[in-house]
Structures are given as C-alpha cells and as structure tokens.
Amino acid sequence: MTIAIPSLDLDCGATLAPVDIAYESWGELNSARSNAILILHAFSGDSHAAGHGGWWEAMIGPGRAFDTNRYFIVCSNVLGGCRGTTGPGSKNPATGKPYAMQFPVITVGDMVRLQARLADQLGVGKWLAVAGGSMGGMQALEWAVAYPERVASAIVIAATAKHSAQQIAFNEVGRQAIVADPDWCGGNYYGQALPARGLAVARMVGHITYMSDASMREKFGRRLRGKDAFGFDFSVDFEVESYLRYRGSQFVERFDANSYLYITKAMDYFDLSAGRRSLAEVFAEAKTRFLILSFTSDWLYPTYQSIEIVTALRRWNGDVAFCELSSSYGHDAFLVDTREQAEIVTGFLARTSESLR
Amino acid sequence: MTIAIPSLDLDCGATLAPVDIAYESWGELNSARSNAILILHAFSGDSHAAGHGGWWEAMIGPGRAFDTNRYFIVCSNVLGGCRGTTGPGSKNPATGKPYAMQFPVITVGDMVRLQARLADQLGVGKWLAVAGGSMGGMQALEWAVAYPERVASAIVIAATAKHSAQQIAFNEVGRQAIVADPDWCGGNYYGQALPARGLAVARMVGHITYMSDASMREKFGRRLRGKDAFGFDFSVDFEVESYLRYRGSQFVERFDANSYLYITKAMDYFDLSAGRRSLAEVFAEAKTRFLILSFTSDWLYPTYQSIEIVTALRRWNGDVAFCELSSSYGHDAFLVDTREQAEIVTGFLARTSESLR
Numbered sequence: 022m023t024i025a026i027p028s029l030d031l032d033c034g035a036t037l038a039p040v041d042i043a044y045e046s047w048g049e050l051n052s053a054r055s056n057a058i059l060i061l062h063a064f065s066g067d068s069h070a071a072g073h074g075g076w077w078e079a080m081i082g083p084g085r086a087f088d089t090n091r092y093f094i095v096c097s098n099v100l101g102g103c104r105g106t107t108g109p110g111s112k113n114p115a116t117g118k119p120y121a122m123q124f125p126v127i128t129v130g131d132m133v134r135l136q137a138r139l140a141d142q143l144g145v146g147k148w149l150a151v152a153g154g155s156m157g158g159m160q161a162l163e164w165a166v167a168y169p170e171r172v173a174s175a176i177v178i179a180a181t182a183k184h185s186a187q188q189i190a191f192n193e194v195g196r197q198a199i200v201a202d203p204d205w206c207g208g209n210y211y212g213q214a215l216p217a218r219g220l221a222v223a224r225m226v227g228h229i230t231y232m233s234d235a236s237m238r239e240k241f242g243r244r245l246r247g248k249d250a251f252g253f254d255f256s257v258d259f260e261v262e263s264y265l266r267y268r269g270s271q272f273v274e275r276f277d278a279n280s281y282l283y284i285t286k287a288m289d290y291f292d293l294s295a296g297r298r299s300l301a302e303v304f305a306e307a308k309t310r311f312l313i314l315s316f317t318s319d320w321l322y323p324t325y326q327s328i329e330i331v332t333a334l335r336r337w338n339g340d341v342a343f344c345e346l347s348s349s350y351g352h353d354a355f356l357v358d359t360r361e362q363a364e365i366v367t368g369f370l371a372r373t374s375e376s377l378r
Numbered sequence: 379m380t381i382a383i384p385s386l387d388l389d390c391g392a393t394l395a396p397v398d399i400a401y402e403s404w405g406e407l408n409s410a411r412s413n414a415i416l417i418l419h420a421f422s423g424d425s426h427a428a429g430h431g432g433w434w435e436a437m438i439g440p441g442r443a444f445d446t447n448r449y450f451i452v453c454s455n456v457l458g459g460c461r462g463t464t465g466p467g468s469k470n471p472a473t474g475k476p477y478a479m480q481f482p483v484i485t486v487g488d489m490v491r492l493q494a495r496l497a498d499q500l501g502v503g504k505w506l507a508v509a510g511g512s513m514g515g516m517q518a519l520e521w522a523v524a525y526p527e528r529v530a531s532a533i534v535i536a537a538t539a540k541h542s543a544q545q546i547a548f549n550e551v552g553r554q555a556i557v558a559d560p561d562w563c564g565g566n567y568y569g570q571a572l573p574a575r576g577l578a579v580a581r582m583v584g585h586i587t588y589m590s591d592a593s594m595r596e597k598f599g600r601r602l603r604g605k606d607a608f609g610f611d612f613s614v615d616f617e618v619e620s621y622l623r624y625r626g627s628q629f630v631e632r633f634d635a636n637s638y639l640y641i642t643k644a645m646d647y648f649d650l651s652a653g654r655r656s657l658a659e660v661f662a663e664a665k666t667r668f669l670i671l672s673f674t675s676d677w678l679y680p681t682y683q684s685i686e687i688v689t690a691l692r693r694w695n696g697d698v699a700f701c702e703l704s705s706s707y708g709h710d711a712f713l714v715d716t717r718e719q720a721e722i723v724t725g726f727l728a729r730t731s732e733s734l735r
Binding site: 196226228242260 | 390391479482483540541542543544546547548550551553554555557558559560575576578579582583585586589591594595597598599600608610611612615616617618619622623626639643646647649677680
C-alpha cells in the first residue's frame with residue numbers, strides 16, 4: 022500500500038511535498054485500537070518484514086513473537102529509501118526528473134515524523150510497540166522520545182543512541198566508494214549506467230561489519246572456492262572473496278546508490294542527546310516501557326551502546342528490560358539468530374498488553 | 379642501498395630475474411657477526427624504519443630497544459612493494475615496460491627468501507633477531523620456520539600464523555575498490571592517471587581496521603570539522619570523515635595501487651601450517667627463541683591469533699615469551715604505543731645476546 026502526504030517539514034529546514042509512504046500490514050487492528058505494532062527496518066531493509074521472503078519472517082506471523090493473530094503489525098519503507106517511499110530516486114515535482122542530489126538531507130527524526138503521519142492515517146493513536154534492530158532500533162528510540170504519548174513500548178535491538186566515530190567511518194567509506202565511481206555522475210545516473218562498482222564495494226564493507234570474526238571463520242574459514250590450490254592470480258581464491266563479490270553485485274540489483282548516501286547520512290547524524298546535557302535528560306519525560314537487546318559478538322553496535330541507553334533510563338527509574346544475548350553471528354544476529362530474541366519479545370509484548378488493560 | 383640479485387625462484391613456480399632489494403642499516407656488524415637484527419616492515423611500510431621520520435623511530439636508535447650502539451640493524455623493502463625493491467611497478471626486462479599485472483603473484487615465503495639473499499650479501503649467517511609487527515611479524519615467523527638455523531630469536535608483534543576469513547575479507551574489499559577504479563586500466567596506469575580514488579577508498583578501510591573503536595572515539599568522537607552544525611549536505615561534517623579522506627588522498631602520493639594488490643594477496647595466502655597437520659608440527663624443528671606480543675584493543679590481529687602461535691610452540695616446549703599489552707590504540711599500537719613494548723624487547727634482546735655467548 023502507498024499513501025500520499027501533501028507535505029512534510031524536515032529537520033534541515035526544507036519541506037518535502039508531496040511525500041509517498043509505502044507500507045505493508047499484517048493482522049487486524051482491534052476495536053480499541055490498542056494492538057498496533059510498528060516494525061522499523063534497518064538500513065537496507067524494506068516494508069516486506071513478514072510473509073514469504075520477509076526480512077523478519079522468523080519474528081512475525083501467526084504464533085510468532087509479533088503474533089499476527091493478536092497484533093496489527095505495520096512496516097513502512099523509510100524516507101530516503103528506494104522501495105516506494107519518497108527518496109532521491111523519486112520524481113522531483115519541480116523538475117519532472119528524479120531528485121538525485123537535489124533531495125534534501127534527511128534525518129532519523131524525519132523518518133519517524135513521516136511514520137507518525139502514517140499512524141494518523143491508519144487511525145493508530147498509540148502504538149502498543151515500536152520495534153526494530155540496528156537503524157530500526159534507532160527509529161524506535163526516536164519514536165519514544167519524539168512522541169512519548171504515542172508509544173506504549175519500544176523494542177530496541179542492536180542499536181545505539183548515537184553513531185560512534187567508527188560507525189560514521191564505515192558509512193563514510195561506503196559513501197566515498199560510491200561517489201568515487203565515475204558512473205555516479207554527481208548522482209544523475211538514473212536511466213543510464215548505475216554506479217554499480219562503487220555500490221558493490223560499499224556493500225562488501227557493510228557485510229564484513231554485519232558478521233563477526235567468529236561467524237566468518239565458521240562460515241568460510243580459509244576454504245578455497247572451486248579449486249584445490251591457490252590460483253596465483255587475482256581471480257577468486259577464497260570462499261569469502263566469492264561471497265563478498267556475490268553479495269556486492271546482488272545488492273546493486275535492489276538498492277539505489279543515492280539512497281545509500283542519504284540513509285547512511287541520517288544514521289550518522291543520529292544523536293538522541295544532541296542539544297541536551299546528557300542522554301539521561303532525553304528520557305526525563307519518557308513514559309514508554311523499553312526492551313533493549315544486544316548481542317555478544319556484535320562489534321558494529323556493541324553492547325556498551327545498549328548499556329548507555331539502559332543507564333540513562335535507569336536515572337529516571339524508567340521501565341527498562343535489558344538482555345545481552347549470546348550469539349556468534351555479529352550484528353546480523355537480530356536477523357538470523359532469533360530464537361532467544363523471539364522468546365523475550367513474546368513475553369515483553371504480553372506484559373505490555375496486560376499493563377494497558 | 380640497493381643490491382641486485384640475478385634471479386629468485388618463487389612459490390608460484392616462476393623465476394623473477396633480476397631482482398633489486400633496497401635496504402637501510404644502522405649501527406655496525408661486530409667482528410663475530412653476532413649482533414645483526416632484521417627489522418621487517420608491515421604492509422605499507424618501507425626500509426626507513428629508523429632515523430628522522432622512520433616508522434619505528436621510537437623503537438630503533440642509540441639507547442632504544444633496538445639499540446644501534448649495540449646491534450647492527452637492517453630493514454629492507456619487501457618484494458612486490460614500491461620503494462626500491464622489485465615490484466609490479468618495476469621494469470619488466472622482457473618488455474622494457476613496468477610489469478604491472480605481469481608481475482608474478484608472490485608470497486610471504488618469497489619475501490623472506492629474498493631477504494635471505496640480502497643476508498648472504500651482508501655476511502650475516504645468523505640473525506640475532508628478526509622482528510616486526512603485523513605483516514612484519516608474519517615474515518618473522520616465516521624466517522624462523524624457513525631458516526631455523528639462521529634465526530636466534532624472532533619477535534612477532536600483532537601478527538598471526540594465518541590470515542582469517544575476516545582479514546582476507548578486508549583485504550579483498552581494498553582490492554576490489556582498486557580494480558573497480560576505471561583508472562586502474564587492468565594495472566596499466568603507469569605514466570598516466572593513477573587509480574587514486576580506488577586506492578584512497580582501500581586505504582580508508584585500512585585505517586578503520588588499524589584503529590580501535592575506543593581510539594576513534596578518543597581521537598574524533600562526534601566532533602564536527604570546521605562547523606558548528608550539520609551541513610545537511612555531503613561535504614565533510616565530522617572530523618573522522620576529514621581524517622579518512624585526508625589519509626586516503628595522502629596514501630595515493632606514496633603507494634602504488636598494484637603493490638596494494640600483490641602485497642595484500644601475499645598476506646592472505648600466508649598460512650604457516652599449510653600442507654601440515656597442525657601449526658604445532660611447523661615448529662617441531664624450531665630452535666629459535668620467540669617473543670610474541672599482542673594488544674588488548676587490536677581487533678584486526680586479535681590476541682587469540684598470538685595465543686595460537688604460543689600454544690603451538692608450547693607443544694614442543696619451545697622457548698616462547700608471550701605478553702598481551704594493554705593499549706587502546708588497536709592494531710596501530712605496535713607503531714604508536716611503544717613504551718611497554720620497548721621495555722620487553724630490550725630485555726628479550728639482552729637475554730638472547732647472553733644466551734649466544
């Protein structure tokens with residue numbers, strides 16, 4: 022489904038008009054409108070969270086943690102993306118051509134402001150929960166702070182209250198790989214050759230950061246690809262090289278390079294405590310119940326970043342549950358190692374529902 | 379200094395002829411020829427280890443750990459590099475043009491075999507010590523295994539007995555960034571535009587892996603560069619972005635992109651236990667004293683890789699000292715956080731000298 026919003030004011034000061042927002046939903050909104058859950062996707066995700074091929078299929082469905090028999094589940098594509106919601110590849114009404122780099126620089130706050138407009142349209146005054154991993158968790162935090170009255174609970178997985186220098190650095194490398202590609206053409210590549218090589222390199226870096234040293238060792242080790250001995254050339258020697266090249270080239274088929282630039286920038290700008298004296302101050306008005314999860318082997322969004330959030334909430338005696346889950350899958354764990362995560366989310370949602378009765 | 383070797387047999391089966399090897403030395407070889415130390419440089423290092431601007435200036439000099447008043451210190455540029463020793467940018471005698479991708483794929487074993495020829499020329503039958511960090515440590519290990527009679531001691535810092543999938547992956551991203559640059563031209567860019575953008579991106583990835591999350595936070599945090607507020611554009615916002623872009627562009631001035639390809643490949647091929655049942659077996663004949671050092675915050679060459687070496691040596695009751703040094707500097711620690719390292723090396727070299735008397 023796609024709905025159109027006449028205009029949206031952005032943190033940069035610009036106004037975007039009109040704005041499309043594409044979403045999917047599962048289950049039914051109850052008559053009390055008290056069972057709605059907003060799922061927030063990560064950097065390269067989209068609204069297809071559940072159902073066949075959904076990125077959180079293991080978490081969402083009948084009888085699953087986000088139980089579609091009990092809850093009304095919504096997931097929308099983020100602002101700035103390339104899957105239906107307005108982004109740099111969308112037509113700029115002022116020119117009739119794709120925005121490209123005329124698209125305004127957006128923030129996580131802008132993404133959430135647009136989602137609030139979607140909630141209005143869907144008749145959801147208050148979410149039972151907003152939930153996501155990675156950038157999805159950042160959006161969940163932003164929701165709880167920007168709209169405390171509209172969020173009964175927030176499930177924040179493998180996320181952070183602000184991007185660190187290292188997280189910014191990895192994103193910057195990806196951006197530089199894209200803009201270094203001559204086919205990027207200052208962003209005006211729509212309808213012609215795509216900056217496929219730059220985008221593939223950016224994605225390769227990403228994939229390394231999503232896995233852990235241990236999971237790469239388990240999955241690839243030093244196994245050679247289709248040969249018994251080193252080739253002594255620069256074709257593929259190792260399985261891991263083949264995997265990265267494949268993942269890079271595959272990504273180009275489904276993702277827009279300019280969206281890569283804009284969304285990573287939004288993540289880097291994200292700092293929940295910006296303009297305040299401390300992160301604790303951010304949560305002074307919070308009425309939301311929080312579930313914060315991290316994973317032992319996630320070195321891209323390390324546990325200490327989750328603990329910073331928990332500590333800030335505890336200052337106000339905030340309602341927060343925190344677990345560091347054991348997994349060797351690195352940052353990918355919230356997508357692929359979901360058993361324990363699902364159990365904890367199930368219980369958390371049940372308790373949240375009870376507390377609202 | 380540069381000396382010429384008529385020919386060198388390589389692990390790939392090819393023979394390289396002729397081969398130049400460029401080196402520097404400090405101090406004097408004693409009459410017993412028992413005070414020679416070979417310093418082995420890391421990936422992007424060179425023979426200028428000591429003296430003004432030397433990459434290990436803090437470690438090498440009069441009264442320092444590698445005391446030039448006591449020891450005869452030698453450091454050569456690696457095979458495949460771009461600082462005087464034969465590499466892909468050198469003239470191919472068969473064509474009169476640079477080798478470019480006609481250069482044979484080389485190994486750490488080949489690098490060390492060439493260094494052994496240098497030792498012959500210098501009249502050094504046996505090194506008091508071979509020492510290096512990162513790829514330098516890999517060469518030190520190779521020396522001890524390939525020439526056990528010629529190495530009294532090996533100092534192996536922030537290194538590994540074999541590259542892991544993650545280490546291969548980071549190198550592969552760098553290689554792909556280079557070959558994706560249209561200016562790379564299949565390696566035939568000499569005398570024309572260099573693949574500067576690809577090489578810069580490769581270097582940016584490298585710099586992230588050389589630092590730690592903590593050292594990036596201390597050095598950059600979320601500080602903005604030359605502005606008080608976000609620019610809401612894609613110029614530099616954060617200090618860390620500026621740093622990476624600067625380091626990337628600076629690297630292009632001093633390093634050859636094809637050397638990047640060849641040397642990273644040699645590192646990825648490195649596996650001391652290849653063709654044997656275990657790493658322990660490798661050291662069955664070892665007569666060398668080992669000093670193995672790692673750093674707490676080094677996530678590129680983590681401590682467990684050093685412990686693998688120590689464990690293998692212990693199987694044979696090998697003479698090995700191991701320390702994990704505390705540092706927040708990540709992999710760069712062996713270059714920049716040298717105080718404790720220097721103390722330990724000083725003692726280790728003194729004991730090694732005594733044991734030879």
